[in-house]
Amino acid sequence: MLLIRCPYCEEERPEIEFRHAGEAHVARPSDIASISDEEFEAFFFIRANTRGTVYERWRHVNGCARFFNAVRDSVSDRFIMTYKAGDPKPKKLPGV
Amino acid sequence: MKKYSVFAIAREAMRGHRGWEQQWTSPEPKAEYDVVIVGAGGHGLGTAYYLAKEHGITNVAVLEKGWLGGGNTGRNTTIIRSNYLYDESAGIYDHALKLWDGLSQDLNYNVMYSARGVMMLAHNVHDVQSLKRHVHANRLNGIDNEWLTPEQAKDYCPPLNISRDARYPVVGASLQRRGGTARHDAVAWGYARGASARGVHIIQNCEVTGIRRGPNGAVTGVETSRGFIGAKKIGVVAAGNTSVVMSMAGVRMPLESYPLQALVSEPVKPVVPCVVMSNTVHAYISQSDKGELVIGAGTDQYTSYSQAGGLHILEHTLDAICEMFPVFTRMKMLRSWGGIVDVTPDRSPILAKTPVGGLYVNCGWGTGGFKATPGSAHVFAHTIARDEPHPINAPFTLDRFRTGRLIDEAAAAAVAH
Numbered sequence: 001m002l003l004i005r006c007p008y009c010e011e012e013r014p015e016i017e018f019r020h021a022g023e024a025h026v027a028r029p030s031d032i033a034s035i036s037d038e039e040f041e042a043f044f045f046i047r048a049n050t051r052g053t054v055y056e057r058w059r060h061v062n063g064c065a066r067f068f069n070a071v072r073d074s075v076s077d078r079f080i081m082t083y084k085a086g087d088p089k090p091k092k093l094p095g096v
Numbered sequence: 097m098k099k100y101s102v103f104a105i106a107r108e109a110m111r112g113h114r115g116w117e118q119q120w121t122s123p124e125p126k127a128e129y130d131v132v133i134v135g136a137g138g139h140g141l142g143t144a145y146y147l148a149k150e151h152g153i154t155n156v157a158v159l160e161k162g163w164l165g166g167g168n169t170g171r172n173t174t175i176i177r178s179n180y181l182y183d184e185s186a187g188i189y190d191h192a193l194k195l196w197d198g199l200s201q202d203l204n205y206n207v208m209y210s211a212r213g214v215m216m217l218a219h220n221v222h223d224v225q226s227l228k229r230h231v232h233a234n235r236l237n238g239i240d241n242e243w244l245t246p247e248q249a250k251d252y253c254p255p256l257n258i259s260r261d262a263r264y265p266v267v268g269a270s271l272q273r274r275g276g277t278a279r280h281d282a283v284a285w286g287y288a289r290g291a292s293a294r295g296v297h298i299i300q301n302c303e304v305t306g307i308r309r310g311p312n313g314a315v316t317g318v319e320t321s322r323g324f325i326g327a328k329k330i331g332v333v334a335a336g337n338t339s340v341v342m343s344m345a346g347v348r349m350p351l352e353s354y355p356l357q358a359l360v361s362e363p364v365k366p367v368v369p370c371v372v373m374s375n376t377v378h379a380y381i382s383q384s385d386k387g388e389l390v391i392g393a394g395t396d397q398y399t400s401y402s403q404a405g406g407l408h409i410l411e412h413t414l415d416a417i418c419e420m421f422p423v424f425t426r427m428k429m430l431r432s433w434g435g436i437v438d439v440t441p442d443r444s445p446i447l448a449k450t451p452v453g454g455l456y457v458n459c460g461w462g463t464g465g466f467k468a469t470p471g472s473a474h475v476f477a478h479t480i481a482r483d484e485p486h487p488i489n490a491p492f493t494l495d496r497f498r499t500g501r502l503i504d505e506a507a508a509a510a511v512a513h
Contacts, residue, residue, distance in 0.1 A: 045497040074399060
């Protein structure tokens with residue numbers, strides 16, 4: 001089981017308190033009705049599915065219930081950092 | 097290739113078993129092939145086999161970064177069934193089921209296909225409605241599936257607990273009698289032997305690190321850990337690593353890779369005569385010929401390439417097994433493991449041409465690819481050889497996520513995803 005640090009509760013908590021919520025920083029188009037089928041496919045269905053450093057959303061559903069972002073190595077499953085929703089994608093990662 | 101038979105066993109017994117030959121060869125890679133298959137699992141080796149056998153294309157290499165059959169082919173719970181809801185799914189999974197029946201004779205290799213029946217349990221009104229809908233849809237598609245009362249279910253599988261006092265009582269079940277299990281390793285080995293005998297090169301410990309494309313955009317070959325290998329056509333059959341391989345050709349995929357775990361118990365005498373699955377309590381179980389109970393869990397919730405998952409997933413599954421089969425509460429588990437499954441948004445596979453010339457992809461089998469191995473390989477070989485899909489896999493395109501023609505087994509699946 002993963003140990004995940006919630007940036008709002010500022011605590012490491014077990015994975016069963018959290019819900020994985022998919023790839024982070026996928027921006028929803030502001031006018032979804034006007035985009036083409038290709039743009040909708042890229043937004044809705046296509047995923048990076050990176051082998052290595054992934055940026056993803058989690059929700060502390062059985063805790064503060066808030067969404068936040070995490071950076072994790074998808075080969076070792078080690079968390080590199082977590083940060084609050086709305087914060088920009090980190091340019092430099094700690095220890096990398 | 098020397099044919100396996102009772103006479104071969106007798107002959108070798110007479111001379112001390114010194115005449116058995118290697119089942120497949122391990123040649124040095126050539127400079128160029130007509131077709132390169134990336135991934136030597138059941139689907140990839142089967143594709144090479146049918147390319148050679150049905151289409152006469154023998155200048156083929158199957159590249160494998162690890163060892164043959166060491167990915168999800170060797171990690172699944174070996175369940176075979178075709179009781180899917182939609183016509184497209186019924187078409188491809190039943191095509192596979194028909195090939196399973198006779199595969200051992202076709203390959204001259206015992207894949208131990210055992211049609212012992214797949215039983216799916218209903219625990220509530222929703223389950224009953226959903227499973228009966230599947231029974232009716234399957235029968236309209238000519239696929240056997242029947243409805244059982246709890247008593248009939250217990251007759252078919254005696255250790256099942258049908259007490260009304262259970263936390264999730266069994267209120268009925270569906271049964272596909274042609275469903276069952278097969279020996280997963282033998283499927284990979286049998287296809288490898290058959291392909292190798294027809295001239296296919298199987299190259300293990302050869303990781304693909306890049307896909308080279310020509311001035312017109314079409315593929316020209318693959319960069320590997322053993323140097324460049326030219327290819328007129330490339331078929332990517334890389335399961336959980338499909339996104340990684342396809343990105344080498346600049347193609348972004350509608351896939352996410354998740355860990356899926358399974359475990360086996362200590363071996364015991366025959367006790368579970370069929371496959372039993374339950375979506376509601378979320379577990380499935382069968383018994384191998386060695387006597388181990390083979391138990392499958394659900395996926396972990398996060399994407400990963402680690403080939404390992406959380407212990408709480410296994411605990412949840414064993415809770416469910418003990419609920420259905422109180423007789424197993426003191427059974428010891430021997431080992432558990434994980435594989436990485438590539439999941440599409442609609443939970444149906446992709447077997448298709450791609451926007452890149454000469455590049456084909458067979459992926460997205462998610463948590464249930466083993467059962468489809470022969471059918472998938474058969475129609476994918478057709479797709480590569482003719483440069484157009486077989487009618488059976490024509491709906492399983494890559495561009496259906498743009499056109500919207502999804503095959504939405506995600507909402508209606510007969511299986512726990």
